[in-house]
Amino acid sequence: MWIIIQFGLVTILLLFSTLAAWYEGSAILDNPWEWKHSTPFSQMLYGQVHSKSHISQLDYFVYSAKFHPIFPSIMAISSLYLLILIGYYFLKPQHKRFAYFLLILGGGLFLLSYFFINSPSTGGKIFFYIWLVSGSLCTVTAIITYFQVLNRNKKDIKKWN
Structure with missing residues (x-):
């Protein structure tokens, strides 16, 4: 809901x-x-x-x-x-795929920020920072999510052994 x-x-x-x-x-x-x-x-x-x-x-x-x-x-x-x-x-339900999705999205946002890196306008500079920060957040979240999934899988394997 x-x-x-x-x-x-x-x-x-x-x-x-x-x-x-x-x-x-x-x-x-x-x-x-x-x-x-x-x-x-x-x-x-x-x-x-x-x-x-x-x-x-x-x-x-x-x-x-x-x-x-x-x-x-x-x-x-x-x-x-x-x-x-x-x-x-x-x-x-597929945390690993969501991590990949965020990683690809973060890469795309970094690429977008590159196009605005030398913008002379105020708006261009604002968009550079929006894409850069968003790309960083997506990438960091993807890495954290991915390692949480790996850690959870390791615990599950140890539990069954």
Whole structure:
């Protein structure tokens, strides 16, 4: 029951922060001087952006993350929490697999932090630390979980001998 409440609360938080980040990011429409630097998705689709109509909705999140990082940060953390919660729910009986899941997730988060390591914007620096700390926590939790499983298995073997 408690896990369902967590799913519900984190989903509501994720939806709220997504809407807020999307709204804050829509300010890019009023800043044409930023179109060259904050519209990677639009540039992939249309090449150079010359008008508001060429700006992708995904670029709203890029702009928001660069210049108004509070809601995108909440979005990232709640998404990560939801992902870990889903992994825990499905892999709860298999602690070793959950440890592997966390280890792979931690590696992915370290990789994400690498992409933000030299970011000149405040938002980029915040995301660097979010990914770095989250990757560290996932990796440490994976190692602890893995060794708890090994220790439990050793005790079970000794008990049966």
